[in-house]
Amino acid sequence: MTLGGWIFMILSWSCIIVLIVFSYSKILSSESNKDK
Amino acid sequence: MKSREKWATRIGIVLAMSANAVGLGNFLRFPVQCAGNGGGAFMIPYFIAFVFLGIPLMWIEWGIGRFGGKYGHGTTPGMFHYLWKHPMAKYLGAIGIVIPFALVLYYTYIVSWTLGYSVFSFTGKYFAVESYEGMVHFLSAYQGKEINQHFNGLGTAYLFFFITLGLNVWILSRGISKGIELLAKISVPLIILFGIVLVIRVCMIGTPDPAYPDRNVMNGFGFIWNPDFSILTDSKVWLAATGQIFFTLSVGFGAIQTYASYLTKKDDVVLSGLGTSSTNAFAEVVLGGSIAIPVTVAFFGLQQTQEIAASGSFDLGFFAMPLIFQKFPLGQLFGTLWFFLLFLAGLTSSVAMAQPLMAFLQEEFKMKREKAALMIGVLILFLVQPIILFLKYGFLNEMDFWIGTLGLVVFAVIEVVLFFWVFGAKNAWKELLQGADIKVPRFFYLIMKYITPFYLMILLAVWFVQDGISVLSMKGVPEENYPYIWFARFLLTGILISMVLLVRIAWQKKHPTREDMAR
Numbered sequence: 001m002t003l004g005g006w007i008f009m010i011l012s013w014s015c016i017i018v019l020i021v022f023s024y025s026k027i028l029s030s031e032s033n034k035d036k
Numbered sequence: 037m038k039s040r041e042k043w044a045t046r047i048g049i050v051l052a053m054s055a056n057a058v059g060l061g062n063f064l065r066f067p068v069q070c071a072g073n074g075g076g077a078f079m080i081p082y083f084i085a086f087v088f089l090g091i092p093l094m095w096i097e098w099g100i101g102r103f104g105g106k107y108g109h110g111t112t113p114g115m116f117h118y119l120w121k122h123p124m125a126k127y128l129g130a131i132g133i134v135i136p137f138a139l140v141l142y143y144t145y146i147v148s149w150t151l152g153y154s155v156f157s158f159t160g161k162y163f164a165v166e167s168y169e170g171m172v173h174f175l176s177a178y179q180g181k182e183i184n185q186h187f188n189g190l191g192t193a194y195l196f197f198f199i200t201l202g203l204n205v206w207i208l209s210r211g212i213s214k215g216i217e218l219l220a221k222i223s224v225p226l227i228i229l230f231g232i233v234l235v236i237r238v239c240m241i242g243t244p245d246p247a248y249p250d251r252n253v254m255n256g257f258g259f260i261w262n263p264d265f266s267i268l269t270d271s272k273v274w275l276a277a278t279g280q281i282f283f284t285l286s287v288g289f290g291a292i293q294t295y296a297s298y299l300t301k302k303d304d305v306v307l308s309g310l311g312t313s314s315t316n317a318f319a320e321v322v323l324g325g326s327i328a329i330p331v332t333v334a335f336f337g338l339q340q341t342q343e344i345a346a347s348g349s350f351d352l353g354f355f356a357m358p359l360i361f362q363k364f365p366l367g368q369l370f371g372t373l374w375f376f377l378l379f380l381a382g383l384t385s386s387v388a389m390a391q392p393l394m395a396f397l398q399e400e401f402k403m404k405r406e407k408a409a410l411m412i413g414v415l416i417l418f419l420v421q422p423i424i425l426f427l428k429y430g431f432l433n434e435m436d437f438w439i440g441t442l443g444l445v446v447f448a449v450i451e452v453v454l455f456f457w458v459f460g461a462k463n464a465w466k467e468l469l470q471g472a473d474i475k476v477p478r479f480f481y482l483i484m485k486y487i488t489p490f491y492l493m494i495l496l497a498v499w500f501v502q503d504g505i506s507v508l509s510m511k512g513v514p515e516e517n518y519p520y521i522w523f524a525r526f527l528l529t530g531i532l533i534s535m536v537l538l539v540r541i542a543w544q545k546k547h548p549t550r551e552d553m554a555r
Contacts, residue, residue, distance in 0.1 A: 001254050001258035002262045002263075004076060005075065005257065005261035005262040005263065008076025008077070008261050008263050009261040012079045016314060016317045016318050016322060017318070017322075019310070019313075023311035023314050024311060026307050027050060027308065027473075028047065030304070
């Protein structure tokens with residue numbers, strides 16, 4: 001795999017993982033706030 | 037108004053929506069599209085389409101669904117009736133039940149193949165088939181297209197179809213929280229777990245045959261990710277990325293609206309929609325992109341993988357992968373995992389496709405849940421017969437083009453125009469932001485109003501010119517297939533007319549307007 005390939009793979013994965021962590025942390029915290 | 041079913045938990049609805057979105061396409065279609073359209077460079081139009089088309093459409097469908105739920109409607113005839121004060125609105129909404137129902141007819145059958153192959157992997161049934169040609173004949177005989185030493189008829193295919201259909205009916209009959217939500221809570225973690233196990237296994241393969249040092253996993257990842265920027269000037273690549281985003285998020289067929297209708301009016305749709313989209317992207321880009329193509333390159337080499345990818349996703353999933361598992365240590369186990377992962381991804385999507393008709397029968401015809409589920413099961417069983425029996429005459433492909441390709445985009449255009457242009461952009465924006473857990477940047481207002489419908493109309497126009505005209509005129513179709521193609525069109529038209537009539541019957545009793553409800 002070329003350097004460009006690595007960069008695109010890591011950037012794409014990072015964007016998605018950041019998005020997933022952001023949304024699920026907010027969803028879970030809002031759910032636990034409702035439980036309280 | 038009779039109280040409707042509700043989701044038990046917030047995480048449950050997000051997982052159910054994600055389970056609906058994650059399907060066979062995430063693991064089979066995405067890697068083929070990415071590898072064939074510029075590799076890493078494909079991700080540029082992919083992410084642009086994700087932001088300008090995917091996320092806005094996801095929010096619009098969640099918004100329309102929650103809006104309809106407020107008025108006691110879980111399907112688009114009722115939702116459109118309240119969005120647009122016009123007698124035609126409810127009939128346009130009928131398309132939002134026809135599309136998922138027609139899709140579920142053949143999708144359930146395809147999903148049953150993955151269950152069958154999961155069992156064949158476990159028992160090692162196809163492990164004696166050592167050539168690519170052999171695997172083609174194996175699937176062909178399973179589908180009843182030919183008789184050979186592997187299968188002497190459709191008996192096995194029917195067996196797995198009955199099991200898949202039975203599971204669908206059982207889950208639907210248990211309702212929203214105890215059926216669909218519970219299935220999502222079990223299946224989404226399992227899909228991700230199986231996916232991660234397979235990705236780790238693929239990464240450990242290295243160079244399986246030292247005689248061919250080029251055939252290794254790193255070259256496989258390179259095949260998907262090495263960017264070819266020159267391809268970005270080709271409009272086909274942009275169209276492929278847009279199409280992939282559209283299909284993968286399962287937008288344009290009424291299921292998201294039905295699921296969202298079981299929210300309360302104070303529930304958020306913005307963050308939940310974003311969570312759904314990101315889960316789907318994870319399953320597709322991180323997991324889907326790291327299994328089938330890299331392992332195929334490692335075992336078959338770049339050139340043959342290119343040929344397999346060019347023949348389509350099914351060749352990759354049902355011909356190449358079973359051959360590869362035979363060369364794996366513990367291949368039976370990993371083959372079982374792979375096909376069971378596909379089965380779970382497909383099962384959760386097929387349940388979502390059947391739910392709009394369930395909701396319609398329950399709400400508009402006051403049918404009990406169990407009775408509605410059973411009725412849908414019988415209908416599918418009856419209507420799937422031509423799909424099974426006439427598969428070799430192109431019956432399924434014809435249905436898939438009109439419903440699974442063009443129909444989805446047509447319906448998406450209708451709903452975006454109705455929500456943002458007829459219902460009104462300001463009303464739609466206010467509706468979306470109600471109860472939102474995150475702030476939505478204002479530019480999404482402009483994207484949803486102008487760019488998303490524009491994007492969709494371009495997609496629709498290009499597909500119609502590129503494929504629609506040749507499909508309509510049956511270009512390249514063997515003459516002996518003509519009656520079957522016409523039969524497929526007749527069946528689809530019949531389903532559409534029946535649904536319009538059902539909507540008409542349902543609307544003979546009074547449906548109050550938005551103003552009546554507000555009084």
